[in-house]
Structure formats: structure tokens, C-alpha cells
Amino acid sequence: MRLRDRAKFRQKDTYINGTLSGMSELIIWTYDWVPEGPRGFVRDLRLRWACEEAGLPYSVRTVPFDGRETNHLERQPFGQVPFLNDGDVQMFESGACLLHLARKSEKLMPRDAAGEAETVEWLFAALNSVEMVSVPWWFLEISSAKDNGLTGWLEQRLGHIERILNEREWLAAGRFTVADLLMTDVLRVSKVRAHGDRPATERYVAGVTERPAFKKARADQMAHFASGDETRASA
Amino acid sequence: MRLRDRAKFRQKDTYINGTLSGMSELIIWTYDWVPEGPRGFVRDLRLRWACEEAGLPYSVRTVPFDGRETNHLERQPFGQVPFLNDGDVQMFESGACLLHLARKSEKLMPRDAAGEAETVEWLFAALNSVEMVSVPWWFLEISSAKDNGLTGWLEQRLGHIERILNEREWLAAGRFTVADLLMTDVLRVSKVRAHGDRPATERYVAGVTERPAFKKARADQMAHFASGDETRASA
Numbered sequence: 001m002r003l004r005d006r007a008k009f010r011q012k013d014t015y016i017n018g019t020l021s022g023m024s025e026l027i028i029w030t031y032d033w034v035p036e037g038p039r040g041f042v043r044d045l046r047l048r049w050a051c052e053e054a055g056l057p058y059s060v061r062t063v064p065f066d067g068r069e070t071n072h073l074e075r076q077p078f079g080q081v082p083f084l085n086d087g088d089v090q091m092f093e094s095g096a097c098l099l100h101l102a103r104k105s106e107k108l109m110p111r112d113a114a115g116e117a118e119t120v121e122w123l124f125a126a127l128n129s130v131e132m133v134s135v136p137w138w139f140l141e142i143s144s145a146k147d148n149g150l151t152g153w154l155e156q157r158l159g160h161i162e163r164i165l166n167e168r169e170w171l172a173a174g175r176f177t178v179a180d181l182l183m184t185d186v187l188r189v190s191k192v193r194a195h196g197d198r199p200a201t202e203r204y205v206a207g208v209t210e211r212p213a214f215k216k217a218r219a220d221q222m223a224h225f226a227s228g229d230e231t232r233a234s235a
Numbered sequence: 236m237r238l239r240d241r242a243k244f245r246q247k248d249t250y251i252n253g254t255l256s257g258m259s260e261l262i263i264w265t266y267d268w269v270p271e272g273p274r275g276f277v278r279d280l281r282l283r284w285a286c287e288e289a290g291l292p293y294s295v296r297t298v299p300f301d302g303r304e305t306n307h308l309e310r311q312p313f314g315q316v317p318f319l320n321d322g323d324v325q326m327f328e329s330g331a332c333l334l335h336l337a338r339k340s341e342k343l344m345p346r347d348a349a350g351e352a353e354t355v356e357w358l359f360a361a362l363n364s365v366e367m368v369s370v371p372w373w374f375l376e377i378s379s380a381k382d383n384g385l386t387g388w389l390e391q392r393l394g395h396i397e398r399i400l401n402e403r404e405w406l407a408a409g410r411f412t413v414a415d416l417l418m419t420d421v422l423r424v425s426k427v428r429a430h431g432d433r434p435a436t437e438r439y440v441a442g443v444t445e446r447p448a449f450k451k452a453r454a455d456q457m458a459h460f461a462s463g464d465e466t467r468a469s470a
Binding site for chain 1: 323327328331335359370375379384392
């Protein structure tokens with residue numbers, strides 16, 4: 001039953017130059033359109049960026065933004081994006097998808113046990129020690145004018161990150177990894193970035209977002225939603 | 236420099252029956268003591284529980300609760316617990332450690348690609364789609380009497396979980412996995428559990444916390460901190 005429901009999101013056979021290819025093509029799923037506000041920050045960008053860093057070919061498919069609360073629950077049980085197809089493997093949660101992509105390319109994660117452990121712990125830290133505070137803090141900031149009860153906690157977590165980034169250039173394994181990609185995506189949110197004076201963090205975010213793979217992923221996402229504007233205008 | 240700092244947390248050679256063993260022993264690090272409130276919920280319990288489910292031998296070592304903000308930053312950059320040694324591999328973040336343990340035992344995660352993908356996506360969902368809301372919500376609940384600005388968001392996320400658990404017994408792969416362990420640990424927090432009427436979730440949490448491995452892990456943690464009481468009393 002559940003498998004049948006999911007079938008409509010399964011990728012078709014992939015033809016490359018007219019020949020059926022055995023290679024599974026990565027498919028990143030996102031919305032067909034979003035309002036101006038979240039553009040450049042919808043989390044399909046994390047997966048686009050990882051694929052660009054690794055040189056992994058991918059395509060992008062969409063679910064309608066209208067009705068998103070229920071129209072793809074069989075693929076993403078919270079009604080969110082992104083989700084990923086890799087052949088028969090289907091995944092949701094950007095962190096899980098990033099880890100999956102990182103296992104496909106040494107450019108995203110070193111292959112030695114210690115380097116992999118460092119990368120994975122910092123991938124989780126970006127999500128569960130920083131974003132777990134920064135996203136609810138941001139949500140309270142935009143939804144009410146009252147005192148934000150999470151500010152002290154946020155400042156404590158951002159302070160730890162500032163100390164770490166004062167000590168080293170990259171979070172894990174002495175090189176760029178998927179952990180930097182994710183931590184940067186968490187830290188680059190405008191309100192978070194503007195909160196407090198944290199020069200090492202600012203240097204880190206500015207540097208990582210200068211990477212060509214980030215710039216391409218961001219530009220592609222902006223173009224994707226701009227084309228959604230056109231489709232909606234002509235509908 | 237960083238490696239030298241970390242050396243004091245490295246495990247000694249492991250002797251089993253007087254013979255130096257090549258097997259790496261798992262070491263779970265936690266505090267030597269915590270106040271009554273968090274007992275039974277300190278996250279070393281997640282790792283104890285996973286080891287008990289998998290039959291993986293482990294020992295527990297401690298860092299002092301007093302001075303925790305700075306006394307182990309070289310092992311856990313946010314001053315928290317748990318962290319894990321597995322031979323030369325060192326990790327922090329309970330999610331990262333659980334994934335590491337899951338890769339050691341099929342009892343925690345199936346070995347086929349689809350089953351592993353489902354388990355990993357739900358492991359991240361427990362952390363980043365549920366705990367990312369429930370922990371800040373809980374924090375606001377205990378720290379202020381005012382309206383909790385995260386309640387609507389929490390109810391939305393818990394509603395999705397209730398729907399899922401109405402449809403199936405386990406989150407991933409049709410069987411107990413480390414994703415159920417983590418989701419249950421997120422959902423069993425008293426205030427979260429008491430919030431709203433969600434019978435499928437209650438049945439799930441009640442059922443999973445009946446597992447002998449959970450009961451042993453919880454009892455061991457309670458005993459560990461009780462012995463901390465005695466040490467402090469005699470100090």
C-alpha cells in the first residue's frame with residue numbers, strides 16, 4: 001500500500017544519449033514555486049550544492065506548493081521539501097540526504113574512519129546543536145515582537161561556534177566537508193548572521209558562500225522559482 | 236595540538252581475561268552527577284540503550300558535572316554529553332553516535348539499502364523535524380509562564396507523528412530500528428507526552444519503553460547518578 005503510494009515519485013528509466021542507462025540518476029524534489037521570502041533558502045539548495053561540489057549529475061522535479069501540507073505526505077511525512085531519489089532508494093530529511101550524497105563522493109567526506117567520524121559528528125552538530133536553536137529562535141523573531149526566550153541559548157551556541165572557527169578554518173578533518181556546507185547553510189540566515197559580532201563566523205560564512213558550487217546552486221534555485229512565477233502568471 | 240588535547244580522553248588498551256584484546260571497547264562518556272530533574276533523560280541513555288539492544292559491550296566513564304561548561308570542550312565543543320570512544324574513533328552528538336552504533340549491528344538498522352535509507356531518514360526526522368521543535372518548546376515551557384510561541388508548530392509536528400503511528404507500528408523498515416529508539420526518546424519527555432491526546436503515539440511510547448534494553452539503560456543511568464550522590468556526600 002505504502003509502496004504503491006510512493007510509486008508516482010519513483011524515477012523513470014534514465015536515458016542518456018538515447019540509451020537506457022544503468023546509472024541511477026539523482027533526483028532532487030522541491031516545490032514548483034515559493035514566495036519571495038524563502039527563495040535562496042529552501043533546503044533543496046543543500047542537496048543541489050552538495051551535488052555541485054561532488055560533480056554528481058542530478059535533475060530537479062517538483063511537487064505543487066499549493067496543497068503542500070498534504071499533497072506529498074507519502075514522500076515527506078511532514079509536508080516539506082526536499083526529498084531525494086537515487087535509483088530505488090528514496091529519502092527525506094536534508095541531513096539524511098546530505099549524508100547519503102557524502103557517501104558517494106570523497107569531495108564531501110573523507111574516507112578514513114577518523115575523518116568520516118569528525119564529518120558526521122559536525123553534520124549532526126549543525127542540525128542538532130545549532131539549527132535546533134537557531135530555527136526556533138528565528139521563528140519567534142519573525143512571529144512576535146515580544147522578548148525572544150531563546151536568545152540566551154542561541155548566543156551560547158553561536159559563541160561556541162565562534163570559538164571553534166577562531167581555532168580552525170574547517171569544522172572537520174582539516175578540509176572542506178559536507179559539515180561545512182550544512183553549518184554554513186544554518187549560519188548564513190540573515191537574522192542569525194546579523195545577530196551579534198562574531199568575526200570568525202562571519203569570515204567563515206563569507207568564505208564558504210564564495211564557493212562556485214554554492215553560487216551555482218543558489219542561482220539555479222532562484223531561476224527555478226522565477227520560472228515558477230512565469231508558470232503561475234500564465235496559468 | 237588538538238590531537239594532544241584529546242589524548243586524555245583516549246581509551247587505554249583493553250584487557251579481557253588478562254589478555255590484551257584487539258577488539259575496541261566502546262566507551263560512553265557522561266557526567267559524574269546531575270541533579271534529580273534530568274536523571275533518566277541525560278542522553279548517554281540513548282547510547283546505553285542502543286548498546287543494550289545490540290548486545291555491544293561498553294563501559295561508562297565520566298567528566299565532572301561541576302565545570303562542565305569548559306572542562307571537556309576538546310571532546311564536546313558545546314560542553315555537553317554524551318560522547319563516544321570506539322578504539323581510535325571519537326564522536327560527539329548523540330545522533331552521530333547512534334548512527335555509528337547502528338552500523339555495527341543489524342539489530343539497530345537493516346543492511347539492505349532501502350531499509351537503511353528509511354532508518355537514517357527517520358533518525359534525522361526524530362532530531363530535526365520533531366526534537367528541533369519539542370526541545371525549544373519544552374525550554375520555553377520551563378523557563379517562562381507566558382504564552383509559548385512554539386506550541387502551534389509543536390502540535391503540527393506531533394500531529395504528523397500521530398498520523399504515521401496510526402498507520403504503522405514502527406517508523407522504518409517494518410521493524411524496530413534505532414529510529415524508533417531515538418523518536419521514542421524524543422517523545423517520552425513528560426511535558427511533550429502529556430501535551431494533547433495522541434493515542435497512537437502514547438501506545439508507541441509505552442510499548443517501546445517496555446523493551447528490556449530501555450529499562451536496563453534507564454536503571455543503569457539512575458544507579459550511576461545515585462552513586463554520584465554518594466561520592467559527593469562523602470567528598
